[in-house]
Amino acid sequence: NAGVTQTPKFQVLKTGQSMTLQCAQDMNHNSMYWYRQDPGMGLRLIYYSASEGTTDKGEVPNGYNVSRLNKREFSLRLESAAPSQTSVYFCASRREGIREQYFGPGTRLTVT
Amino acid sequence: RKEVEQDPGPFNVPEGATVAFNCTYSNSASQSFFWYRQDCRKEPKLLMSVYSSGNEDGRFTAQLNRASQYISLLIRDSKLSDSATYLCVEDNAGKSTFGDGTTLTVKP
Numbered sequence: 001n002a003g004v005t006q007t008p009k010f011q012v013l014k015t016g017q018s019m020t021l022q023c024a025q026d027m028n029h030n031s032m033y034w035y036r037q038d039p040g041m042g043l044r045l046i047y048y049s050a051s052e053g054t055t056d057k058g059e060v061p062n063g064y065n066v067s068r069l070n071k072r073e074f075s076l077r078l079e080s081a082a083p084s085q086t087s088v089y090f091c092a093s094r095r096e097g098i099r100e101q102y103f104g105p106g107t108r109l110t111v112t
Numbered sequence: 113r114k115e116v117e118q119d120p121g122p123f124n125v126p127e128g129a130t131v132a133f134n135c136t137y138s139n140s141a142s143q144s145f146f147w148y149r150q151d152c153r154k155e156p157k158l159l160m161s162v163y164s165s166g167n168e169d170g171r172f173t174a175q176l177n178r179a180s181q182y183i184s185l186l187i188r189d190s191k192l193s194d195s196a197t198y199l200c201v202e203d204n205a206g207k208s209t210f211g212d213g214t215t216l217t218v219k220p
Contacts, residue, residue, distance in 0.1 A: 048206070
């Protein structure tokens with residue numbers, strides 16, 4: 001039981017490049033989330049998915065797109081990376097009715 | 113005004129001290145509250161849920177005051193291993209809002 005896994009762990013992009021961050025959970029959770037965390041700050045919600053086939057915007061969705069590929073996987077795409085998107089990205093999941101979120105180890109992204 | 117506000121600290125305390133963190137929230141409709149712990153460069157992990165009646169887990173006590181819209185975390189008999197950032201979280205209809213965190217350093 002791996003919990004929540006994220007790939008890659010580290011990534012450096014040039015401005016304008018695109019990439020997809022992958023997230024998978026093996027806990028059969030319905031809800032999945034993408035957050036970003038900038039230095040010295042808390043987590044800010046980018047997008048979330050309450051169930052397979054649905055996605056909704058969070059607090060800071062601009063510049064990102066998501067896909068809930070199936071119940072296990074929730075990917076985050078940066079179409080044209082900008083230096084302001086340099087951050088640590090965390091994926092999380094939660095079972096319906098249970099409030100605790102389980103987080104992946106994070107992806108550290110630098111955009112130059 | 114931020115939805116969830118915490119004193120960022122840092123709090124530097126000696127081993128064995130008692131330390132308290134407060135957090136205020138602005139959305140009176142928020143349903144659930146939590147404290148998460150985050151170690152340096154690691155993912156957040158749930159420390160405890162917060163109930164109106166207050167709840168205790170070993171050396172940790174959490175309280176919720178809905179009338180004043182704040183929650184608190186009390187750590188008794190601090191250990192070196194308690195050094196971390198503590199994140200206050202409110203949850204409303206499945207969406208969570210995190211505070212910026214309070215950093216605690218426990219020194220020998």
